[in-house]
Amino acid sequence: MKPHPADAPPLRRGACPRLAAPMPTGDGLLARLACTGVTVGLDAMAALGAAARRHGNGIIEVTARGNIQVRGLSADSAAPFAAATAAVGIDAGDAVAILVDPLAGLADARAIDARGLADTVRERLANASFTAALGPKVSIVLDGGCALHLDALRADIRLRADGARWQIAVGGDAATATPIGSVAATDVPEAAIRLAELLARRGPRARARDLVSTHGADPFRAAVAGLIVEPAPIAARPASEPIGLHLLRDERFARGIGLAFGHTDADTLEALIEAARRAGASGLRTAPARALIIIGLTIEACRVLAGDAERLGFITRRDDPRRSVIACAGAPVCAAAEMASRSLAPRIGAAAAPMLDGSLTVHLSGCRKGCAHPGSSALTIVGRNGTCDLVIDGAAGDLPASEGAGRDETLPRGFARLAAAVARARRGQESSAATLARLGAKRVAALLGGSHG
Secondary structure, three states: OOOHHHHHOOOOOOOOEEOOOEEEEEEEEEEEEEOOOEEEEEHHHHHHHHHHHHHOEEEEEEEOOOOOEEEEEOOOOHHHHHHHHHHHHOOEOOEEEEEOOOOOOOOOOOOOOOHHHHHHHHHHHHHOOOOHHOOOEEEEEEEEEOOOOOOOOOOEEEEEEEEEEEEEEEOOOOOOOOOEEEEHHHHHHHHHHHHHHHHHHHHOOOOHHHHHHHHHOOHHHHHHOOEEOOOOOOOOOOOOOOOEEEEEEHHOOEEEEEEEHEEEEEHHHHHHHHHHHOOOOOOEEEEOOHHHEEEOHHHHHHHHHHHHHOOOOEEEOOOOHHEEEEEEEOOOOOOOOOHHHHHHHHHHHHHHHHOOOOOOEEEEEOOOOOOOOOOEEEEEEEEOEEEEEEEEEEEOOOOOOOOOOOOOHHHHHHHHHHHHHHHHHHOOOHHHHHHHHHHHHHHHHHHHHOOOO
């Protein structure tokens, strides 16, 4: 099958995925590849997997923000890995994270293709004198209005298409960010640059949410004074859901699949790519919530590919209970981890499955940093001193409700007890989250096997 015109060329000039400087982890160096809104050809993705196997340990992750991560690189292999990805059109270099809709340029005509605006902002940042002063975690969202949107992602600077205007908000996700006003589409790059410069002037530790908390929204409004037009209320949208079918232009389809616990290996990825080839796919994209979007398919090809992906262990159903379990790399992969989070995740996911109805999240964190999920979860298990702490309705760094809530080998049994108790206590159509809240922290901790805090 020939590539659909909207899919080609897979990697546009100036919009290549970008490989950040490798970071040290417990299993060597980790390379992060930012490729939001960019179609990666099947050959290029296969080459990336081969490079991960040759130069790293073959583990490939898709993060909650839609980045690709390759693990197990060394000081000697990091440069050859970067060269291998560059050889297939995957650019290497550091850049401010600029995120666009996962289906930008492919979705129906009602959505605006934000990739051109992202390219302009990226080019201007590359040439700006202040860019080096921006913190490494500063991010910009340019949301063109696709159904597969970015409302759930936190960002320092958010711009969302609203008819002929773009709404600006800072310091959070779509629900929590502080609105600033709206600008004309032609002023989007200038507005983004001005707001980024404001952050840079405050130093590399500056984040928009902290500035809003300390100084309010006035500094941000002042930075874009002269660009702002009268804002209009912007409606909330249904949650973005990457898993499943997505209608593209000219009645083509994309099929979203998830990576169980956010990772796969090079061999399994290669098998998925071969299945995508057989289905006639023209490429793939990444999406937030640890997903891959296979594009350029017929409706029948989507069905066949979903079956192949499920047999390979990928997530193809929106109600798959594994989606409710978030796990970091854990021990022994990460030197900071004191719990084997990733190897525990399948066992805990299976044990807790009866209560994983989508209303709650279980977070397995090898340490208090909570790298895989900085936000709050209904249940967070944190490795500490050879045992595990339990945080209820909080993040990994929060005060635990129970210390010593079991060990790696006992946690699956504890979650099975908890799931059974939730099933017995549930009232009618009550969600698992509501039932847990009624059981209370002490009862939950006791069922999981810990002492009460």
